[in-house]
Amino acid sequence: MDKKLVQEINHLHAEICGGLSDPKRITILYALAEGPKxxxxxxxxxxxxxxxxxxxxxxxxxxxxxxxxxxxxNIIYALSDKRIIRALDLLREVLADHLSQRSALAEAIA
Amino acid sequence: MDKKLVQEINHLHAEICGGLSDPKRITILYALAEGPKxxxxxxxxxxxxxxxxxxxxxxxxxxxxxxxxxxxxNIIYALSDKRIIRALDLLREVLADHLSQRSALAEAIA
DNA sequence: TCTTTATATACGGAAATATGAATATATCCA
DNA sequence: TGGATATATTCATATTTCCGTATATAAAGA
Structure with missing residues (x-):
């Protein structure tokens, strides 16, 4: 694929990921996963x-x-796509594994 | 769950998502998905x-x-977890849908 | 129309993040 | 040990992101 195009796509890809990179926005998304608000x-x-x-x-x-x-x-907001929650859940799993690995290390040292 | 704890978790969750919120890091992760480098x-x-x-x-x-x-x-870096790529792929799908929706709108206007 | 309610935007400053250039560290090999 | 190679870190700066406050817009109801 054209290099410029790939860069453009990666830029947009990073931007959507940036939408997840704030604790409050994560809370909002999980709240909307329960239903529109x-x-x-x-x-x-x-x-x-x-x-x-x-x-x-x-x-x-x-x-x-x-x-x-x-x-x-009122303006009622809804999650646009369940896949966003699935992505969040996957990353939370990765986080959990990483944390438990580290705490296992910590215990091994102590 | 304790509110402070939830906040702490969401902070870490946002931090891991922030790891994805840069085009170069996305490129790195996809490159490492092919194999360690x-x-x-x-x-x-x-x-x-x-x-x-x-x-x-x-x-x-x-x-x-x-x-x-x-x-x-040398120091050889490897992807720690395939789920990171799955999450990235999910978000890329969401992005693709969003873009095609918008372009459909654009055509409808024209 | 005027007021109230719901939502969005603009502005200024603080904090986090990214970057290029320079430098430091670590390993290997002669 | 000294030099070459691979990787990491530091520094100064530029950019982005976030927040609180104030203000603007939009709809509803009296």
């Missing part, structure tokens, strides 16, 4: 001020990870 | 100066995504 409801879950929530939602929206739907005065 | 070989693939490669490898290493093994003067 409006901005206030998400704010309640995260215990965060509304503008902060909106900004994180914008980041996720731009990357196509959540989808907004206006319902009256 | 030393730093020079990775540098050849990326066409990047060696210190830059080492710094990216450090980030991936700290997050437990790649594993170094010294062999003589």
């Amino acid at each position: 409006n901005v206030m409801e998400i704010g309640d879950v995260l215990e965060l001020p509304q503008p902060t929530v909106s900004r994180h939602l914008k980041i996720l929206r731009e990357r196509g990870m959540v989808v907004p739907e206006r319902r009256g005065a | 030393n730093v020079m070989e990775i540098g050849d693939v990326l066409e990047l100066p060696q210190p830059t490669v080492s710094r990216h490898l450090k980030i991936l290493r700290e997050r437990g995504m790649v594993v170094p093994e010294r062999r003589g003067a």
Whole structure:
């Protein structure tokens, strides 16, 4: 494939991964995996001020990870694709393995 | 679960995701999926100066995504877990769907 | 229309991250 | 030991990301 094109794709790929690289956004995504929620409801879950929530939602929206739907005065956000959660779960498994490996090492030393 | 603990976990989860949020690191991970490589070989693939490669490898290493093994003067890096590639592939699929949706929209407008 | 409610954006500063260039460390071999 | 090769780290700087506050937009209801 054309080198420029590959770079462009990898850039977008990195960008979507960047959507996951914040604890609050991860919490938002898992919350939406339970079902669609409006901005206030998400704010309640995260215990965060509304503008902060909106900004994180914008980041996720731009990357196509959540989808907004206006319902009256509210905007209801939904997870766009279950595969996002599957990817998150896989990475969490990798994290768990890494941590238990390290703690096993720590015990072996002690 | 304890709230502090959940936050700590989400922080680590975000950190491992952050390991994926750079085009060069994605290229490195896919390159290592083909098989272990030393730093020079990775540098050849990326066409990047060696210190830059080492710094990216450090980030991936700290997050437990790649594993170094010294062999003589070389250090050979290997992917620590195939699930990392599966997660990357899932997210690339989500990206592809998002892009084709948008291009379908673009055509519908034109 | 005016007010209230829900959501989004703009701005300024703080903190994290990335990068090139230079330098340090570690290993091998003569 | 000294030189060559492979890898890692440091430093200064540039860029990005994040947050709180303030403000703007959009819809609902009186």
